[in-house]
Amino acid sequence: MKIQYLGHAAFLITINGTNLLVDPFISGGPHKNKIDINNIEVDYILLTHGHGDHVADTEDIAKRTGATLVSNFEIVNWYEQKGIKGHAMNHGGKFEFDFGTIKYVYATHSSSLPDGTYAGNPGGFVIWTEKECLYIAGDTGLTMDMKLIPLLCPPLNLAILPIGDNYTMGYEEAIIASDFVDCKQIIACHYDTMPIIKVDQNLVITKFREIGKEIHFLEIGRIKEY
Numbered sequence: 001m002k003i004q005y006l007g008h009a010a011f012l013i014t015i016n017g018t019n020l021l022v023d024p025f026i027s028g029g030p031h032k033n034k035i036d037i038n039n040i041e042v043d044y045i046l047l048t049h050g051h052g053d054h055v056a057d058t059e060d061i062a063k064r065t066g067a068t069l070v071s072n073f074e075i076v077n078w079y080e081q082k083g084i085k086g087h088a089m090n091h092g093g094k095f096e097f098d099f100g101t102i103k104y105v106y107a108t109h110s111s112s113l114p115d116g117t118y119a120g121n122p123g124g125f126v127i128w129t130e131k132e133c134l135y136i137a138g139d140t141g142l143t144m145d146m147k148l149i150p151l152l153c154p155p156l157n158l159a160i161l162p163i164g165d166n167y168t169m170g171y172e173e174a175i176i177a178s179d180f181v182d183c184k185q186i187i188a189c190h191y192d193t194m195p196i197i198k199v200d201q202n203l204v205i206t207k208f209r210e211i212g213k214e215i216h217f218l219e220i221g222r223i224k225e226y
């Protein structure tokens with residue numbers, strides 16, 4: 001799979017030739033000059049929850065590309081009223097899409113849409129094919145439910161975890177989360193976008209290395225193959 005970091009918690013993931021855009025918050029963010037949302041080709045848009053720093057560019061990109069939105073029932077419903085097609089899921093459910101399987105899993109956070117509409121319960125995604133398995137935690141604190149993931153899904157190759165603290169777990173808990181989900185390769189997100197979630201990247205890298213794991217801080221815009 002190929003992964004391109006688009007800043008904050010946004011990623012463009014290519015699996016089996018299908019482009020999945022996760023939590024697009026680009027044009028209104030501090031990294032807006034590095035990525036042009038008009039150049040992103042997308043088949044599916046995955047939203048973990050309704051907060052603006054995860055959904056901001058969804059409408060523009062979905063309308064231009066005709067991408068299918070995948071999220072919980074409430075979020076898909078809200079976007080369907082704007083003319084965007086969606087595939088609604090809810091916690092514990094999985095579905096086999098044309099490129100692979102997505103399971104919508106628990107996250108402990110809050111969730112409302114930019115106009116204040118209730119956005120259901122926040123979640124994360126586990127995405128797998130015959131060859132690979134990726135966990136996208138979404139905005140979440142550390143939760144015991146993460147221990148269910150290795151029981152219910154194929155072994156993880158990669159986990160995208162928030163580490164910026166304050167709004168989500170910090171890196172110390174992300175280390176425990178990586179044990180709970182049984183994954184050695186971590187990609188960091190939800191850090192450094194604003195001063196309140198600034199992290200010391202070298203310290204975080206060292207702390208993961210001490211327990212035999214690797215955390216990646218991806219350069220915005222660069223495509224990496226995993």
Ligand code: NI
Nearest residue numbers: 049051109139
């Ligand atoms: Ni949030």
Ligand code: MN
Nearest residue numbers: 051053139167
């Ligand atoms: Mn957030």
